[in-house]
Amino acid sequence: MQISEILKDSIIYPTKSIKSSSIFMILGIIVGIFSVMALNLEMFEGSLNTGIKIVLMMIVLLMSLVMFFLTQGYSLDILRQSIQKSDQTPSFNISRQLSNSRKILVVNIVYFILPSIISFFLGLILQLWIVPLLGVFISIIFFLATTMAECRLAKTGKLLNALNIVGTIRDINAIGFEKVFVTILTISIVMIMSVIAVLAISWYFSSQILTSVLIGILGVYLLFFSKRAMGLLYSER
Secondary structure, rough: OHHHHHHHHHHHHHHOOOOHHHHHHHHHHHHHHHHHHOOOOOOOOOHHHHHHHHHHHHHHHHHHHHHHHHHHHHHHHHHHHHHOOOOOOOOHHHHHHHHHHHHHHHHHHHHHHHHHHHHHHHHHHHOHHHHHHHHHHHHHHHHHHHHHHHHHHHHOHHHHHHHOOHHHHHHHHOOOOOOHHHHHHHHHHHHHHHHHHHHHHHHHHHHHHHHHHHHHHHHHHHHHHHHHHHHHOOOOH
């Protein structure tokens, strides 16, 4: 598939899985509204204000964690279906999706720590001026490798396979570095522009509730969009 075909398919994908995306969007909106409530309790006075705020913040934190793990786990299923070039919506399986999210968390931690360690040791042995440049280059490579690692995890379900850094680099080469880089860059630009648009709308209307609703909808849409695109891209290897 051409990059334009991948993006076109990915943009409309969330509308194909409207039932699943709607559920996660509603959950995101609820979390956002609770957050606004917790941060705007000036109407209460004294200890009641503090007590209610603490309870609400705990509820928001719990709901946010549940929302995060479920959406991350579900996103791995989207990757898996997309790698198979299936238009079917992944089924809900809480135990599987919680297991998925734990694996994704491990992958992201490992691929975040490694470039930091490499940059640190390079800083000890190289001249100061070149270290930031190498750091940026290493970060880009590992960012691309992280996306490939998640795809490998989605395809095989095996954490060790996802942590095979050499394998992820080979996947990038198999697809084509330029194609991987341009696709991910385009996805990132679309996501950044979408967030800016939402922030602009929210600023114009000066409504925290509207902001919560828009972020809840946009966050889920962009997650479905990006994972679909990465799955279709990985299917090209």
